[in-house]
Amino acid sequence: MGLNRRTALGMLVATPLLGAGEAFARPQPAPSGERLAQAARDQVGVTKAYDPSYRAIPYPNGDVLRSTGVCADVLIRAARDAWRADLQQLIHEDMTRNFDAYPSRRAWGLKGPDSNIDHRRVLNLETYLERQNALLARAPAKAAGDRFDDPIPGDILTWRVWGQRPHIGVVSQGPERVRVVHNIGWGAKEEPLWMLKFHTAVGHYRWRA
Template sequence: MSTISRRTTLGVILAAPAFGATAATRDGRDLAIAAREQIGVTKAYDASYRAIAYPLGDVLRTTGVCADVLVRAARDAWQIDLQQRVHEDMARNFDAYPSRRTWGLKRPDSNIDHRRVLNLETYLQRQGALLSRTTRRAAGDSFDEPRPGDILTWRVWGERPHLGIVARGPDSARVVHNIGVGTKEEPLWMFKLHAAVAHYRWRG
């Protein structure tokens, strides 16, 4: 191998970690941008069960639940269909998910499984995306260094699961979510009365 070839190869190897970090940051920002683009489009909240197409099924974008913010953002930013991915993983590993013990289900349901925060938490953890999980009732704004595109979950109003996507951070962090009146962006500190649960950094 020539000296030039050796130097070129070494340069590529040394540059790889930095390139990977840049790509991860870009992907996270893409997810955050896609979440923000739902503001003003999704103006209502509706948790009703709906029969939808599979794959790439959705209810009307004018409504939805908090999980839909992530599902739609992943499709728009990365062309990743969480409906299909969650359904296929549940079909192979049903007992790894809370559907049987929480809802008494006996098989996956592609109409609703990906729209439930507990299932998304399980899927993200199985993908190696979990950064931290708390077993104590930590304040909802206590996540460590949340960055654009990170996914945060809480238990609000008691034990109700909730999910949001970080739009800006880590300083003065802001979150895009749908907690009842459509998709909106709010400062993370507004979650201080709710229980923080988990922090994910998923890049598809």
């Protein structure tokens, strides 16, 4: 059925006119770091447990159940969700070519790469990020765990829990009132950076895959 004259005029009036060279506004994608931060935040309430057990997982894009994991899995999952960047594959390929650049031999006595676990170890993540020129700053020895200069969303921070156990998290808010998504033992949580002040700050990274 054709439009009557009154209906056609009403539709014309309701349609905004575009000037020369104008186009309909389209939503702009979030900056790369913001996407990583949001992908980390999306894990809160999904990953509810911490399990450091060794698991055989597929390769590439292998993962344990998202309901559990370790601190490294927060970054691994966020990078896949935000950027389709698979740290399992990236680290495995780099270790295959440059095994002695990583701490696996001296720290764990390994003789070659293991795609099941290498990417889930903070020491290997630190090495890979530094090899990608993503290291912004290394904290002074025994620096308090909240001593990082102006972290912004998507930055990656590492610590030594109680000065010993390696730990990693993704900045979800900053540089004011900095918040971090991490899994220190009770699943993925978003917490203020100051809550980590009793641990030892180690590295501040800005990696954009």
